[in-house]
Structures are given as C-alpha cells and as structure tokens.
Amino acid sequence: MGEGINDYTKNIVDLRRHMWMAGIELELRRLIWQIAVVGKYISAKIHESNRKLAGFKNVYGEEQLALDRVSDDILKNKLAHSGFVSHYASEELEDIVAIGKGNEQYIVTADPLDGSSLVDTNLAIGTIIGVHRKSIFDTGRNSMVAALYITYGPLITMIYSAGKGAHEFVLDREGEYVLSEENIRLKEKGSIFSPGGLRKDWTDPHLKFIDKLETDGYKLRYSGGFVPDINQVIIKRGGIFTYPALKKSPNGKLRLLFELQPMAYIVEQAGGRATDGKKDILNVQVTSVNQRSPIYIGSAAEVAMAEQYLSQ
Numbered sequence: 618m619g620e621g622i623n624d625y626t627k628n629i630v631d632l633r634r635h636m637w638m639a640g641i642e643l644e645l646r647r648l649i650w651q652i653a654v655v656g657k658y659i660s661a662k663i664h665e666s667n668r669k670l671a672g673f674k675n676v677y678g679e680e681q682l683a684l685d686r687v688s689d690d691i692l693k694n695k696l697a698h699s700g701f702v703s704h705y706a707s708e709e710l711e712d713i714v715a716i717g718k719g720n721e722q723y724i725v726t727a728d729p730l731d732g733s734s735l736v737d738t739n740l741a742i743g744t745i746i747g748v749h750r751k752s753i754f755d756t757g758r759n760s761m762v763a764a765l766y767i768t769y770g771p772l773i774t775m776i777y778s779a780g781k782g783a784h785e786f787v788l789d790r791e792g793e794y795v796l797s798e799e800n801i802r803l804k805e806k807g808s809i810f811s812p813g814g815l816r817k818d819w820t821d822p823h824l825k826f827i828d829k830l831e832t833d834g835y836k837l838r839y840s841g842g843f844v845p846d847i848n849q850v851i852i853k854r855g856g857i858f859t860y861p862a863l864k865k866s867p868n869g870k871l872r873l874l875f876e877l878q879p880m881a882y883i884v885e886q887a888g889g890r891a892t893d894g895k896k897d898i899l900n901v902q903v904t905s906v907n908q909r910s911p912i913y914i915g916s917a918a919e920v921a922m923a924e925q926y927l928s929q
C-alpha cells in the first residue's frame with residue numbers, strides 16, 4: 618500500500634489534540650469532536666445517494682429532500698446520545714426539540730445539508746453548526762459558545778471556533794481531521810464578492826453597493842452554496858458574501874440560527890465582521906427558530922462599505 622497523506626511518525630495535530638492544547642473545556646471538546654465525526658457519516662450518505670438512482674432527474678426532488686432529512690436524522694440521533702445536548706434546532710424541523718435528559722448544558726443548531734440544490738452538480742455543499750448555552754432565544758453574542766462548518770468538496774474540510782480563533786482541519790484518508798490552518802485571520806480588505814438574490818429584486822442602496830464593488834474590480838464568486846461561498850471568503854482571507862434584503866422579502870433568505878449566527882461567530886473570530894446592514898448579526902435578538910435576516914459578511918472594509926451604502 619502507498620503512504621497516506623500524513624506521515625504519522627511526525628507530529629500531526631489532529632482536532633482533538635488541537636482543542637485540548639487550546640484549553641477548550643472537556644464537554645465542549647467532546648461535542649465538537651462528535652459533530653465532526655457526524656460529518657464523515659453525512660459525507661458517506663452524499664456519496665451513497667448522489668448518483669445511485671436511474672432516471673436521476675425525475676426523482677431529483679425526492680432524493681434531495683431525503684438527503685437533507687437523512688443528514689438531520691444522523692445528527693440528531695448522534696447528539697441525543699452525546700450526553701451534552703439538551704435541545705436541538707434544525708432547518709429541517711418545525712421547532713426546537715428536546716433530545717437530552719434536560720440537565721445537559723448545550724443546545725445545538727444545524728443546517729445539516731446546506732446547498733442541497735447543488736448535490737446533482739457535484740459542487741461543494743456543507744453542514745453548519747452553532748453551539749449555544751442556556752437558550753437560543755437571546756443574541757448570539759450572549760448564547761453562543763462555538764460554531765463549526767464542514768465543506769464537502771474535493772476535500773472534506775472543517776472550520777471550528779470555540780472562541781479561541783478559527784481553525785481549519787482537513788479530513789485525511791485515514792479518517793483523521795488534521796490541522797491545516799491555525800488562527801485564520803482575514804485581511805482588512807479582500808478582492809472577491811459573492812452576491813445572493815436577483816438584481817431586479819435588490820433595493821437601491823444594495824444595488825449601488827454592488828455596482829461599487831464591480832467598479833472597484835472585485836471578482837464575482839458565487840456558487841449558490843453558502844458554505845462554499847463563505848469558505849472561499851475565509852480561505853482567501855477576505856472579500857464579502859451578501860444575501861440582502863429583497864424588495865419583496867425584507868429579511869432576505871438565509872436563516873439566522875442555522876446559517877448566519879454560526880458563520881458570523883467564525884468570521885468574527887477570524888477578524889472579520891457580519892452585519893444585517895445595520896447591526897452585527899451576533900447582536901440580533903432571536904425570537905423564532907425560523908427567523909431570517911439580510912447578511913453582509915466578510916472582511917472589515919467591505920462590511921463597513923456596505924453599512925455606509927445602506928445608511929444612505
């Protein structure tokens with residue numbers, strides 16, 4: 618057999634070791650580790666179901682839904698047996714559900730499969746997780762203790778933050794999450810932009826902001842998957858992702874609990890910013906599980922520029 622990606626005679630830093638060295642508390646470490654392991658199961662399901670059926674197009678809708686639900690079930694069941702999670706809230710469920718005995722300290726939010734409409738195209742998709750203490754009906758600033766997302770692409774990568782920086786791991790062929798980028802820091806200003814929604818539905822201030830980015834030479838990078846699109850901003854160390862308020866949907870499309878808060882948590886930990894155009898995403902009060910919000914997220918200069926345009 619050929620050698621794996623890593624030489625284990627050397628000092629490899631895997632996810633568990635990294636969290637231990639960072640001094641993250643034991644239960645949170647274990648929880649993050651268990652979620653990262655679920656990423657392996659979800660990726661196996663993506664491989665299993667993607668092109669399995671003949672007449673792929675006809676069953677396309679059903680199959681996509683199935684994959685969303687399967688991912689949700691795996692996650693929920695795993696967390697129910699973790700011993701650390703009292704409640705689970707997911708994009709796939711109507712409401713927050715009690716999954717523990719009641720005395721556990723964490724609540725987990727999930728977008729189990731983000732970008733599910735991209736599965737047939739073989740573009741990258743992802744899983745987004747938020748970890749809260751006490752209640753999710755608060756601001757993310759008060760309730761969040763960690764966040765992570767997994768990108769299922771040519772490589773499976775995972776970025777987590779437990780309030781001590783944002784760090785990237787790559788799942789290697791031995792099934793180990795190996796540290797690839799420690800303490801990711803966004804630059805003050807980037808060179809890519811990722812604009813959601815249709816131009817005809819944008820508000821005037823948003824349209825002017827995007828025009829400015831185009832005039833300034835920002836490169837368009839939009840796949841239609843929040844995870845790979847935001848991951849590109851993070852890994853390229855800057856730029857902006859936005860899914861704005863639309864004329865007919867003033868709260869935009871993306872969900873605060875399942876998509877926006879976890880990414881805002883990670884991007885802030887990487888020295889970037891995330892706002893709804895006026896207010897930091899982590900300062901927005903959550904009142905319902907399905908709450909949506911416009912989002913401007915990325916490096917500081919572009920987010921500030923967005924705020925300036927939106928205040929006009």
Ligand code: AHG
Nearest residue numbers: 730731732733734813814841842843
């Ligand atoms: P999900 O697959 O979890 O429902 O999320 C889809 C989201 C997000 O991934 C992406 O940023 C956005 O939808 C894309 O929306 P448009 O197709 O309107 O661009």
Ligand code: MN
Nearest residue numbers: 728731732876
């Ligand atoms: Mn999503």
Ligand code: MN
Nearest residue numbers: 708728730731
């Ligand atoms: Mn989803």
